[in-house]
Amino acid sequence: MDITSLGITGVAVITVICYLIGQAVKVTGLDNKYIPVIVGTTGGILGVTAMFLMPDFPAADYMTAVAVGIVSGLAATGIHQVAKQMGGGNRGDRQ
Known part of the structure; x- marks a missing residue:
């Protein structure tokens, strides 16, 4: 099975x-504190857009596309937090 057939690339984008x-x-x-809301909302919008533009996107209806987009957007916040924690501190980030 090819990894592109799972639609993972659309989620990563x-x-x-x-x-x-x-x-x-x-x-x-x-x-x-507003960054997760902004990236989650942006992800939802991009999820619906990707449903129409990417043939391998893992959603075929609006609700699933919005959900996949929101989770993908919020994953960006999680990735930042993991990198920050593994990097040894806040390095000047405002808290």
Whole structure:
């Protein structure tokens, strides 16, 4: 079985885009507590968009596409937190 047949690439694309949006929001000075909401919402929107643009996306209806997008967006926040914890501290991140 080929890994691209699972639609993993579409999920990874959403996660990377949401991660970059989260980093951009962090630079704006907006309170960091809003970043998960912003990346989750962005992920949901990108999930619906990906459903139409990517033939291998793992969702065929709106609700599943939104859910996959939200989870992918929130995964970007989790990836950042794991990297921060493994890196040995906050390194200047506002808390």
